[in-house]
Amino acid sequence: MATVALENLKKSFGQNEVIHGVSVDIEEGEFIVIVGPSGCGKSTLLRMVAGLETVTSGIVRISGRSVNDDEPMDRDIAMVFQNYALYPHMSVFDNMAYGLKIAKVPHIEINERVSNTARLLQLEEFLKRKPRELSGGQRQRVAMGRAIVRKPSVFLFDEPLSNLDAKLRVQMRLEIKALQRDLGVTSLYVTHDQVEAMTLADRMVVMNNGFADQIGKPLDVYANPQTVFVAGFIGSPPTNFLDASQFAAGPAGGTIGIRPEHIRLSAKGRLEAWVTSTEPLGADTLVHLRVAGGSLVTVRQDASAAIPPEGTSFCLDWNESDTLFFNAEGKRIDAASG
Amino acid sequence: MNNGSGMVERRGSGLWLTHLGLVVGILFIFFPIWLAFVASTVAHREIVQPPMPLLPCNEFFDNYSLALTSGINAPVARMLFNSGVMAIGIAVGKILISLLSAFAIVYFRFPGRKLFFWLIFLTLMLPVEVRIVPTFEVAANLKMLNSYSGLILPLVASATATFLFRQFFLTVPDELAEAARVDGAKPMRFFVDILLPMSRTNIAALFVILFIYGWNQYLWPLLITTDPDMNTIVMGLKQMFPSGDEIANWPVIMATSILAMVPPVIVVIGMQKLFIRGLIESEK
Ligand SMILES: Nc1ncnc2c1ncn2[C@@H]1O[C@H](COP(=O)(O)OP(=O)(O)OP(=O)(O)O)[C@@H](O)[C@H]1O
Ligand SMILES: [Mg+2]
Numbered sequence: 001m002a003t004v005a006l007e008n009l010k011k012s013f014g015q016n017e018v019i020h021g022v023s024v025d026i027e028e029g030e031f032i033v034i035v036g037p038s039g040c041g042k043s044t045l046l047r048m049v050a051g052l053e054t055v056t057s058g059i060v061r062i063s064g065r066s067v068n069d070d071e072p073m074d075r076d077i078a079m080v081f082q083n084y085a086l087y088p089h090m091s092v093f094d095n096m097a098y099g100l101k102i103a104k105v106p107h108i109e110i111n112e113r114v115s116n117t118a119r120l121l122q123l124e125e126f127l128k129r130k131p132r133e134l135s136g137g138q139r140q141r142v143a144m145g146r147a148i149v150r151k152p153s154v155f156l157f158d159e160p161l162s163n164l165d166a167k168l169r170v171q172m173r174l175e176i177k178a179l180q181r182d183l184g185v186t187s188l189y190v191t192h193d194q195v196e197a198m199t200l201a202d203r204m205v206v207m208n209n210g211f212a213d214q215i216g217k218p219l220d221v222y223a224n225p226q227t228v229f230v231a232g233f234i235g236s237p238p239t240n241f242l243d244a245s246q247f248a249a250g251p252a253g254g255t256i257g258i259r260p261e262h263i264r265l266s267a268k269g270r271l272e273a274w275v276t277s278t279e280p281l282g283a284d285t286l287v288h289l290r291v292a293g294g295s296l297v298t299v300r301q302d303a304s305a306a307i308p309p310e311g312t313s314f315c316l317d318w319n320e321s322d323t324l325f326f327n328a329e330g331k332r333i334d335a336a337s338g
Numbered sequence: 339m340n341n342g343s344g345m346v347e348r349r350g351s352g353l354w355l356t357h358l359g360l361v362v363g364i365l366f367i368f369f370p371i372w373l374a375f376v377a378s379t380v381a382h383r384e385i386v387q388p389p390m391p392l393l394p395c396n397e398f399f400d401n402y403s404l405a406l407t408s409g410i411n412a413p414v415a416r417m418l419f420n421s422g423v424m425a426i427g428i429a430v431g432k433i434l435i436s437l438l439s440a441f442a443i444v445y446f447r448f449p450g451r452k453l454f455f456w457l458i459f460l461t462l463m464l465p466v467e468v469r470i471v472p473t474f475e476v477a478a479n480l481k482m483l484n485s486y487s488g489l490i491l492p493l494v495a496s497a498t499a500t501f502l503f504r505q506f507f508l509t510v511p512d513e514l515a516e517a518a519r520v521d522g523a524k525p526m527r528f529f530v531d532i533l534l535p536m537s538r539t540n541i542a543a544l545f546v547i548l549f550i551y552g553w554n555q556y557l558w559p560l561l562i563t564t565d566p567d568m569n570t571i572v573m574g575l576k577q578m579f580p581s582g583d584e585i586a587n588w589p590v591i592m593a594t595s596i597l598a599m600v601p602p603v604i605v606v607i608g609m610q611k612l613f614i615r616g617l618i619e620s621e622k
């Protein structure tokens with residue numbers, strides 16, 4: 001177990017800066033999820049921690065020690081890759097044992113550690129097979145096993161579930177969470193899937209174009225997004241944004257955001273809108289409306305409420321306390337932003 | 339795959355016709371070899387008076403032992419050995435060098451990397467025959483005439499094989515190298531433990547091709563060896579052909595031809611499985 005600290009980390013490829021100074025302090029045993037859209041620099045950030053990418057400026061500390069100049073193997077980390085990167089010609093056993101063999105761990109101990117890990121991941125019957133003889137989910141487990149068997153002090157995951165089908169993804173997500181809790185190993189997990197991020201993370205880092213827009217507990221981030229980007233990225237369907245100038249309390253040139261579940265459809269309210277379409281999802285219904293200015297608003301209403309027919313006009317209403325105010329630069333400016 | 343299942347489904351006359359075609363083709367190709375074999379088992383006088391026999395006679399043992407032990411300039415056994423050393427030397431040397439140079443070109447960023455690659459690529463355009471005079475000059479200056487190193491080394495540097503391995507290494511996912519790095523493998527360890535076993539079938543295919551290439555070399559051994567003891571079998575075969583009014587011992591020449599064919603055939607058959615996989619496989 002170890003702490004990890006990123007201190008004003010920057011990365012440029014040639015002239016092109018892709019990480020613009022990210023700082024995070026990660027506690028022992030914490031599960032940190034780095035989430036953001038494609039191309040925002042999540043993988044690059046993780047690879048700098050792994051030592052697969054050099055650091056342009058800033059410091060990566062593991063257990064307080066700067067590891068900027070260390071090879072990956074000297075950092076005491078293990079990494080799970082998106083396409084698993086299993087050695088195709090080696091059996092499952094050899095795949096898991098390879099790192100230990102290089103570290104000159106005695107044979108008996110290798111056998112013991114690999115078989116313990118295989119038991120933990122229910123891989124015992126596959127130990128003799130080659131990766132190509134396994135299903136996607138089993139390969140994924142082997143990749144996890146290869147990381148676990150080395151007993152590293154930090155796990156790094158780069159979108160480990162994105163090659164699995166939806167159902168398996170949910171199952172593996174739960175398994176990863178349970179495993180990490182049992183092993184108590186500090187983990188950094190990269191994903192572009194905000195549901196994965198919300199469910200796995202102790203704290204999450206929301207990345208936007210090379211900046212860490214917000215770092216915090218999933219529910220805090222959800223309730224109190226600090227930027228327009230975070231409000232729009234975390235939560236599905238995303239937060240509704242409206243031009244603030246039409247509201248008395250709004251900042252000049254800014255936007256206000258309201259979560260779909262915080263808007264009520266009523267006879268009286270702040271804004272008039274027409275239903276354009278509805279999506280009944282079973283547990284709740286999404287109602288899409290167009291407001292007078294032309295912008296679209298999505299409302300999540302309980303399944304028990306009647307589904308309004310298309311073209312109906314309503315007034316939208318919400319509580320003042322649920323309103324998120326953002327200035328022209330997209331930064332949160334109301335009281336709750338602290 | 340689609341072709342395969344199509345072939346399995348083909349029934350009756352189509353199947354027989356296909357086989358007939360193949361059998362005729364094989365007979366057509368095999369017939370001269372069969373004639374050579376028959377000719378190597380008859381006595382000299384039978385061969386010069388038509389009709390030529392079509393079934394082996396009983397001089398097999400005499401002709402072959404004569405060929406193996408005496409030959410024209412050097413015994414065939416000696417020349418077979420020389421050819422073997424040369425062919426294996428060239429094949430192994432080429433494979434080793436091109437594996438290593440492809441590894442360097444694909445996995446390391448060093449100054450002049452592109453330049454080196456293009457230099458290697460350029461030599462693709464220059465077969466042995468084109469650069470034979472300067473190469474001979476260099477070999478002579480290095481006192482490599484009449485030696486195995488002289489036979490092997492000038493033919494070892496190989497653009498084709500380097501190019502082939504480079505293409506293969508480029509298809510190996512970067513993550514594999516990164517996983518090995520995280521596992522603590524130094525570059526050479528990665529090369530030996532992971533890259534080599536993954537290129538196994540490519541190596542086998544190349545070995546077969548290069549062995550035959552080395553075995554069939556004629557011009558270069560002719561230049562570099564003057565000592566009959568260093569002659570290769572392909573040279574020897576040529577020298578056995580009668581010049582002027584000598585009388586050739588055709589059965590012995592035919593026996594030598596058959597002997598010259600045996601090692602490449604053994605190599606092809608021995609490596610067939612790997613070889614074919616290497617040619618058709620598009621492994622991840
Ligand atoms: N080796 C490289 N050379 C140049 N630019 C690179 C390199 N690797 C990444 N980049 C650039 O850095 C940016 C961030 O890439 P990165 O792979 O970290 O994105 P990501 O957040 O992981 O995206 P995804 O979710 O698609 O994997 C991208 O704009 C990418 O083009
Ligand atoms: Mg990525």
